[in-house]
Amino acid sequence: MKRILLIGNPNVGKSVFFTELTGIHAMSSNYAGTTVDYMEGHFAVGGAEYTLIDVPGTYSLEATSEAEAVAAKFLNAGAAAVICVLDASNLERNLCLALELRKFSIPTIYILNLTDVAERKGIIISAALLAKELDAPVVSTVAVKKQGMDEVLTKLNEILHAPKDGCGKCANCANCSYGGNENCDIYARAKEINNRVSKKTGANPGFLEKLGDCMMKPFPGIFIALFVVIFSIAVVVFFGELMREGVLMPIVENFIVPFFRLIFTAALPEGMFLNILIGEYGVFVISFEWILAAIFPYVLMFYIVFGFLEDTGFLPRISVLFDNIMRKLGLQGGSLIYMMMGFGCAVPAIIGTRAATSRKERIVVAAAVCFAIPCMSQTGALISLISLYSWWMFPAIILFAFILFVTVTLIAGKFIRGNVAPLLIEVPNLLLPNPKSYGRKIFTRMKHFLHEAEVPMLLAILLAAILAESGALNVIAVYAQPIVSNWLGLPEQAVIALILGIIRREMSVAPLLALELTHLQAFVGAAVSLMYLPCISVFAILTREFKLKIALAISFGTIASAILIGGVINQICK
Numbered sequence: 106m107k108r109i110l111l112i113g114n115p116n117v118g119k120s121v122f123f124t125e126l127t128g129i130h131a132m133s134s135n136y137a138g139t140t141v142d143y144m145e146g147h148f149a150v151g152g153a154e155y156t157l158i159d160v161p162g163t164y165s166l167e168a169t170s171e172a173e174a175v176a177a178k179f180l181n182a183g184a185a186a187v188i189c190v191l192d193a194s195n196l197e198r199n200l201c202l203a204l205e206l207r208k209f210s211i212p213t214i215y216i217l218n219l220t221d222v223a224e225r226k227g228i229i230i231s232a233a234l235l236a237k238e239l240d241a242p243v244v245s246t247v248a249v250k251k252q253g254m255d256e257v258l259t260k261l262n263e264i265l266h267a268p269k270d271g272c273g274k275c276a277n278c279a280n281c282s283y284g285g286n287e288n289c290d291i292y293a294r295a296k297e298i299n300n301r302v303s304k305k306t307g308a309n310p311g312f313l314e315k316l317g318d319c320m321m322k323p324f325p326g327i328f329i330a331l332f333v334v335i336f337s338i339a340v341v342v343f344f345g346e347l348m349r350e351g352v353l354m355p356i357v358e359n360f361i362v363p364f365f366r367l368i369f370t371a372a373l374p375e376g377m378f379l380n381i382l383i384g385e386y387g388v389f390v391i392s393f394e395w396i397l398a399a400i401f402p403y404v405l406m407f408y409i410v411f412g413f414l415e416d417t418g419f420l421p422r423i424s425v426l427f428d429n430i431m432r433k434l435g436l437q438g439g440s441l442i443y444m445m446m447g448f449g450c451a452v453p454a455i456i457g458t459r460a461a462t463s464r465k466e467r468i469v470v471a472a473a474v475c476f477a478i479p480c481m482s483q484t485g486a487l488i489s490l491i492s493l494y495s496w497w498m499f500p501a502i503i504l505f506a507f508i509l510f511v512t513v514t515l516i517a518g519k520f521i522r523g524n525v526a527p528l529l530i531e532v533p534n535l536l537l538p539n540p541k542s543y544g545r546k547i548f549t550r551m552k553h554f555l556h557e558a559e560v561p562m563l564l565a566i567l568l569a570a571i572l573a574e575s576g577a578l579n580v581i582a583v584y585a586q587p588i589v590s591n592w593l594g595l596p597e598q599a600v601i602a603l604i605l606g607i608i609r610r611e612m613s614v615a616p617l618l619a620l621e622l623t624h625l626q627a628f629v630g631a632a633v634s635l636m637y638l639p640c641i642s643v644f645a646i647l648t649r650e651f652k653l654k655i656a657l658a659i660s661f662g663t664i665a666s667a668i669l670i671g672g673v674i675n676q677i678c679k
Contacts, residue, residue: 108156113190114199115162116533118218121248123159124542151262166205180209186265187213193223193230200295212264215243222534227308234302249539317535320422330423341406348402357393365389377574386570395615396562403485408550416538421530428528435518437528440470447474449481451643465523472517475639475659477510486614487631494627502631565608569601594675596620610640629675636667
């Protein structure tokens with residue numbers, strides 16, 4: 106077989122090896138019948154081309170979770186070789202998986218990664234002794250610095266072309282003490298091997314180790330976390346705005362839109378069809394102004410910042426730090442990771458809750474994401490809207506979202522039956538991201554965003570153009586006037602935002618950019634959009650994960666809250 110499996114615990118640096126071996130042009134797929142994704146790419150070893158599969162990170166092959174089940178299925182399907190990445194700074198825990206791999210008759214090479222982190226912690230490991238214990242090649246590496254990569258390929262080539270012995274390296278031997286024997290205590294064996302091959306020195310913890318520990322203590326951890334979050338928001342807003350106003354909007358207004366107007370005006374007669382293409386809501390006008398200029402730069406900056414925080418190991422630390430506070434809201438600190446994923450998109454955030462400890466926690470997190478956490482494209486549209494009016498609107502809408510988040514979690518936690526288990530989460534080493542792996546992650550996420558969001562947004566814009574040019578928008582606006590104009594205080598044309606928001610969340614904001622609003626109208630519009638109905642894709646995933654009843658309850662709850670609270674804000678402030 107021309108397939109090689111890349112296996113290891115989460116946070117051991119597998120993605121770095123995958124990037125170095127295959128490059129950034131890789132394909133992300135879901136394993137058949139699951140939502141667990143894996144990466145697949147191609148690379149050459151010894152003159153032959155192989156497919157490298159980055160198996161989902163797993164601690165065990167006993168299939169107690171979906172990711173573990175997928176890893177076991179890949180191994181049972183067979184492969185030419187296995188590359189098992191071990192974390193040198195947490196070797197004993199990693200050895201449990203390494204020993205389980207002995208049950209499979211597949212040539213294996215073990216990579217002892219993060220040796221520099223281990224040395225900073227005062228841990229020295231003998232790769233030669235470990236190779237003897239595992240009876241397989243072991244290569245010490247520092248993947249982010251490309252140390253040991255050539256030796257990995259050399260050893261991999263050797264095991265691919267080595268003659269197979271009868272038992273597949275002790276895979277099913279009756280006397281095997283490496284995992285082939287069912288009576289073997291893997292945990293005891295892992296501890297025994299770790300004690301033999303590693304020793305501790307008197308090295309003092311480095312700066313990153315000290316900083317990582319400080320992040321999980323109330324002081325100065327809370328101040329560090331607040332600084333990181335505020336600084337991250339400032340980076341997204343500042344550079345997103347700079348990209349929008351300084352680069353993309355001038356290009357759209359001065360070159361792209363005039364170009365298409367010139368072409369279509371010369372080729373088509375005046376009328377409804379021409380207006381649908383280049384009119385007030387024209388597809389070749391609004392699609393560039395809304396999608397490219399108003400939304401894209403903020404989405405890009407969010408993924409750049411969020412990916413950095415993700416790769417450094419900051420997110421698990423903030424989960425531990427705020428666990429007690431989240432407990433008071435009826436959740437645990439680990440729920441913060443899913444909610445921060447919700448700022449990217451609500452769909453993966455809701456799917457990610459499958460790792461949560463209970464159904465109650467999953468539903469509460471899903472409700473909080475739908476009510477109070479805008480996806481990144483919606484956030485970009487909100488920033489574009491409120492930046493047109495006043496600086497105070499941005500912190501005001503953040504405060505509003507925070508109050509809404511606390512209220513929703515408290516109410517949902519009180520009425521939904523069930524319990525939330527204590528926080529149990531691995532805290533990885535605090536590291537600087539590998540540039541190439543980090544870049545691949547940003548590239549892949551932006552590609553997925555454009556692939557998944559572009560078509561629905563274009564359909565929403567086309568629908569807006571047809572409604573506007575056919576006169577249907579004016580008819581709908583008349584019937585919606587008591588709610589839109591009298592209660593919410595928005596212009597009649599704002600009804601288009603409520604219609605398009607059903608297709609994509611950011612489309613509940615984008616139409617407001619073209620209207621001349623007062624400061625109060627802009628804030629009310631932003632507040633209504635924040636709470637408004639989850640888009641079609643979010644409703645679909647809610648239905649799939651929690652059944653139709655829960656999906657309808659969350660959807661109708663968001664609509665009712667948006668209209669009620671938006672109207673209350675308008676009436677009080679007016």
